[in-house]
Amino acid sequence: MSLQIFKTIKDFISGMDYVHREKAASITLWEEKELENIFTILLMGSFSGIPAPPAFIAAELFPLLTSELKIFNERAENSFDTLAEMTGILSID
């Protein structure tokens, strides 16, 4: 019984710890993701009509950018649907 209580308390504390760690990292995570997106956008400059680096830099990096391209895709798809996301990230209420 007392062991059970001890375990519950331990679980609760580690849960709080986890919650708070995620809280402290949340905006940094978002920023990191956006930066990866910007990185890809810059490389794909010619695609979006902004000044682009020499094409071969993109060509050299292309095979290494699988996760960035994934993010790029996802951001492109959701770029018009960000009001709610911003509300959540800035936890406005």
Place this chain on the structure above:
Amino acid sequence: MTTIIVVLGIVVYIVLFKTYGKRLEQNVVKADNNNQTPSARMYDGVDYVPAKAPVLFGHHFASIAGAAPIIGPVLAMAWGWVPALLWVWFGNIFIGAVHDYLALMASVRYDGKSVQFVASDLITKRTGTLFYWLVFFLLILVIAAFGAVLGGMFVRTPEIPSAYLMKIIAALILGVLIYRVKMNFTLATIIGILMLALAIWGGSVLPIKLSKNAWYIIMFFYIIIASAIPVNVLLQPRDYLNSWLLYFGLFIGALAAIFSFHGFSAPAFTSFSPILSGGKPTPYFPAIVLIIACGSLSGFHSLVASGTTSKQLEKESDGLTIGYGAMLTEGFLSTLVIVSVAGFGLQLMVSKGMNITTANWATNYTGSMMKSLPKAAMFTASYAQMVAATWLNFIPTKIVQIIAGMWVASFAMTTLDTTNRLGRYTFAEIMLPMKEKHESAYNFFTNRWIASIVPAFIGIYLAWSGNFTILWPSFGTANQLIASIALLTGASWIAKRQGSKSRFALIPAYLLWITVTAAIIWFTAVVLPGTIKANPVTGITVLIIEIVMLIMSFVFIIDFIKHKDDALA
């Protein structure tokens, strides 16, 4: 009595969560863990990591909980504690939590797209655009309402601004420790909490006394500056400290309420129309929706739930705990507020020399409260009294009061500058149609600083000159209008996509729309004329916003009914 109500509240929430909530989950949403959630579909181990239910719950709750669920119930006490409590409990269980849960689940089934997107998809494109306008108005009114709360509180309790200032310094240091130096996280957290405690103590020693207007000017500049600096310098570490403050305050409050065994001195019921908004008799129906927003129902939650939470949900069965459960927890917070004010409010006002009894409560509560312990101060003082009435009385009452004050102030202050960040963005979206015809004007208004100053200025100006009992309900109208659109969107999702019984959402949604629209009409026709006479600039600004919102409300409902039976594309 305090104990009975709190325990009863917990029981009501748990029972209804298990019955009504579960039925929603099984019959209406048809949550099924075989459906992949967006976080699982996009999983890459880096960003799209599905969060475990308790973590996401903590995250979501911290995002939706703010100062609003504390302030609304304080005002609603004018009706007596029973009507206030009824709306918090039943509004929450049958409308507010349903609203949050549906927004979350619709978004999950829509690949993590927001309620705004779902609304444009299911109703009309125009509905999506309405969100920008409503959110923009809401942001201005939030700045106004919270600015007024803070102004009053800072003057009343000069220890709080000083503690808050020290907390900002603590947050700046913590930001360096966590995000620059990359110190061990646990150690940094301990240092952060110690600094927070030091700030609270420091505030009690070194109060800062300034006039209300001076605080407004400071707030204006604070909003502009704080929303311009990188997030990990101030915003992120401060939010992190806030989250500790929130859980700590809630924990102590729950303990105190359970163990205080104190009778209620406030009347259970006063009158259907006590004096409340703008010094006018305020009818419980429809005005209650404007007074208690966050504690029982808030449109912002649909945005938070569908904006970030839906992208992290691990499995569909977690949705109920997070979407529905977090909202009930927020209702519990409002319950604590009602209990503490009902238990200790009367004595506090009398001790400040106010002429208030249970007999004249209906006519004198609002005035006495605003004069002696305005808005949040009523809560912080009652909360401190409630803690002092228990075995927790080893903590000095003054310190408890500062902790409670910091709790409210931190959330309100955070809202001011995060609101301004979002304000810039919505402002730019609203201005977009201007781009084609008046490009130079468009460029001027969407300039980062201009777009930042405009909402901050209007908001602070309203707080400066306005009457709080006007600003608070107008903030409520914007918030509840979003809620009613989101809930109708949820209903239409259930009807069109789910093919299940949409009456669970449709009935409360229509009821809500009717109530909110009636409330706006009542507020515009009955309350505002007096304000316009007394204070033309505030009155007319609010009037314009209300009329635009009223038009939007009708545009929306017409669109909704027209497209209700449309086949899906």
Place this chain on the structure above:
Amino acid sequence: MKTVFFTGKGGVGKSTLSATLAWQLAEKGFRVLAVSIDPAHNLGDIYGKKLSFKKKKFSEHLYLQEINLEKAADEYVKANMNLMREIYGYLQSFNMDKYFSILKYSPGIEEYAALTALEKILTSERENFDYIVFDTPPTGLTLHIFALPGITLSWLERLIKIRQEILKKRYTIHNIRGKYEAKGVPLVYDEKDDNVIKKLYELQERYSLVLSLLQGKNNAVSVVFNPDYLSLKESQRLLTGLSDLGLPVQGAFNNKMTEKSGEIAEMVEETLKKDHSSLTIQRVPYRADSMQEGYKLPCDITLPFL
């Protein structure tokens, strides 16, 4: 190793001067490589040999080589197309991969191909030769090729900065999450593990080397012109372009001088010296019998740094 680039308008005699300098240096006993990047490929004609990318021995100390820009560009595009095909391999089942051939027309491919070849020669032949003499394409293209390493480097610098910022943020996240870090794909936060930043650094190193070789003391860019008005104008543009790029201009050659060109030659030389006072100009007389052994000009070609 020292390098010399002969630049100038088409037809002014860059190839002849390169060929002569290379021959004269080789005769003195230095190990010399003469390279033609000029699409006109006069160098091979002057030596009377058919040249290719593989270097050919001409005399005891003199080797010859030719970079075919078109071919280099083709090869570069082919390599990229193959990469695209690998990534989007399924397209082959519908024969749609051929659409990637549009890459051939991307702007800047020729310059990049030339630069890549140049870089290969500069880095691989450093130890083997005392002198490498380059015969370059006409002004515009040459300036583009010379500008490329600088532009590339400034882009690389920007990209590296963002990438470092990304890794820093990832490290912060890793540090905060601690033991709750997601299992499975690990979050790469160390520069040592991030292939993207490693590739960026590698590119940066390569282009810095090329740039430092081009801008260094052991490189000379020489301008060749004729005693006429058009040639003067182009040389002025060229000189400005070269000094903007921070390239060391050493020596100018007033080629194809005849007795009749005295006055105009004076004028051209003076105008050039007005803007570039330190320029040493050497006159090279016109040779009527240059059809045979065009690399054996009767006068000594000298440059200050030789």
